[in-house]
Amino acid sequence: MKVNCSSSRLLSALVLSTLLLSACGTESANNVIAPTQQPTADPAPIETIQPSPTADPSAELVSGLTGLPVSENSLPRPLAVMINNAPAARPQSGVSEADILYEVLAEGGITRLIGIFQSHTGVVKIGPIRSIRPYLLDIGESYGGVTVHAGGSPAAYAILQKEKKADMDEIGRAGAYFWRDKARKAPHNLYSNAAKLREGAEKLGYEKSVKVPGYLFNNPDYIPAGGEQAAEFSINFLLKSYKIDYKYDTQLQTYQRYVNGKPHLDLNNNKPVEAANVMVMGSDHKVLDDVGRLQVDVELGGEALLFQRGQVTKGRWSREPGDVIRFVKDGKEELMYPGITHILVVPNAPSFSSHVVYGGADSAT
Helix, strand or coil, rough: EEECCHHHHHHHHHHHHHHCCCCHCCCCCCCCCCCCCEEEEEEECCCCCCCCCCCCCCCCCEECCCCCCCCCCCCCCCEEEEEEHHHHHCCCCCCHHHHHEEECCCCHEEEEEEEECCCCCCCEECCCEEEHHHHHHHHHHCCCCCCCCECHHHHHHHHHHHHCCCCCEEECCHHHHHEEEECCCCCCEEEHHHHHHHHHHHHHCCCCCCCCCCCCCCCCCCCCCCEECCCCEEEECCCHEEEEEEEEECCCCEEEEECCCCCCCCCCCCCEEEEEEEEEEEEEEEEEECCCCEECCCCCCCEEEECCCCEEEEEECCCCCCCCCEEEEEEEEEEEEEEEEEEEEEECCCHHHHHHEEEHHHCCC
């Protein structure tokens, strides 16, 4: 399957909003702060998996998000950090150490990254950090995370204030736990780290431990047979400056991420941003206002692709109330491989397939 992406009506609306925002960098921290959706479809039933403590106290602790052993005796509450993905914000810091990394559209055709940090507790720098939207808040909260952001839309603030969410807002009462990097221009220079954020969450009285939904994991040595080859694949959200490629590395057994043809590297350690599992999911997107704010469905389920071990599986994404987004095939949750997972949310318009191009067994690295 090779389809060129073309986003008619949604692209027109978002390009208009881009002009109003004076391009990617204009989605400033001056979001409206003043405080001032309902799924009905039934997703295919799947088993909700919750990581449970082992009965053997000497057994190795394994992350429910990555399926990998961790050195700590217990895992802390996740941090769900909104990470700036404007061209001026790249390369980012800490993105290679997120257990789960989402990419989803914001205004003007730009995308936002959401890093779910739990097993890497010593991340020395995370960011640049940006603002919140209702669907971004929803994604982070599904992992039980404390939401970390700087500003937000009026709708997001209304939710935060009405429902007393666990959040850390740099332009609110959590400002002491962030800093500005003088080497970069505002608003693309706001950072924090895992230690500061956990210190701040404790000072703000947030629970240290919560129930975190986990995934089902495959034997890392199992090689799927008979799948469709997908050693490389490309994702185009809307704008040319947001073309994403993944290339499978047969030795590392991970997909290496590329942005606009260049390797996506973590500024903290110069390591590639990579994933053992990459899910691409189609979602209904709706432009809400003349600023270009979006409503993005992360509830009802839809078409999805799962890339693992150089192959692709066609299925659907599904989400039960109180749970995370999961990949299912024939009503059954697919197993993840131990490691990091990336989840990219693309519009269903003009079609899901118009945003994804894959193939090429002989293009593996």
